Amino acid sequence: MSSPDSVPIKDDAVHMVRRDAAADQRFKLLNELLDESSEGALGKTQHRVNNLGQIASMTMPPGFEKGRQSGGTFANNSFREYHQAETPEVKFYFEYRGSRMTAASANRFRQTLAQKAHELTNSELENLQEVLGAKRSSKDDFQINSARTEDLNGKRVLTVEGRYPRYHLSARTIFVDSDGSGSAVQEISFQSTTAEFAEKTALSRKVFNSIKWK
Numbered sequence: 001m002s003s004p005d006s007v008p009i010k011d012d013a014v015h016m017v018r019r020d021a022a023a024d025q026r027f028k029l030l031n032e033l034l035d036e037s038s039e040g041a042l043g044k045t046q047h048r049v050n051n052l053g054q055i056a057s058m059t060m061p062p063g064f065e066k067g068r069q070s071g072g073t074f075a076n077n078s079f080r081e082y083h084q085a086e087t088p089e090v091k092f093y094f095e096y097r098g099s100r101m102t103a104a105s106a107n108r109f110r111q112t113l114a115q116k117a118h119e120l121t122n123s124e125l126e127n128l129q130e131v132l133g134a135k136r137s138s139k140d141d142f143q144i145n146s147a148r149t150e151d152l153n154g155k156r157v158l159t160v161e162g163r164y165p166r167y168h169l170s171a172r173t174i175f176v177d178s179d180g181s182g183s184a185v186q187e188i189s190f191q192s193t194t195a196e197f198a199e200k201t202a203l204s205r206k207v208f209n210s211i212k213w214k
Helices: 021-034 103-114 122-127 194-209
Strands: 035-039 045-052 055-059 064-071 078-084 091-096 143-152 155-164 169-177 185-193
Touching: 045 064, 045 078, 064 091, 103 155, 103 169, 122 143, 169 194, 185 194
Parallel strands: none
Antiparallel strands: 035 045, 045 055, 064 078, 078 091, 091 185, 143 155, 155 169, 169 185
16 A cells, blocks of 8 residues: 555655765765664664754654655755554654745745644635645545644644545644745654554654654
């Protein structure tokens, strides 16, 4: 079963910069610096993500392993995931699209975050389509269950929960204004099968609550 992060999208496409062998080696070394591992509960490896976008550190649950990684060069899109060893559909992943949003979308995102924490209305969601991205812009592809702004460890973020009916998967995504301009959006997501999503809520919230921001 394909995960929604691998579904082709019509817009938001960013051309990757071709890297030579030396650049690939630098990318490998950078990823090693961004990740620490230790022995967690029941002797399972526990990874900690370091210095990734606006994240200073974030601790993965024991038993999660590093998955697909791509990109990561400056001004380029990037993807990084950690998934449960036994069930790879259960994962945390980090995305940056590699390009800034339009000024209109950036202003709307910034203004939404500047208000008191609140549940978003349908009209607000319509105005934030570029923030949500192509994978979530079609109601046939992604059905939103809730969308709200909230304070997560001292940072105001946009949190969206919903499901991908075609894949029987659900996700919770945190959208972060990376530099105060509203135009550079970092995404931090938790995903699982829809059948397991509710019972994984405590796990995902514990991991999100482990985030220390820069």
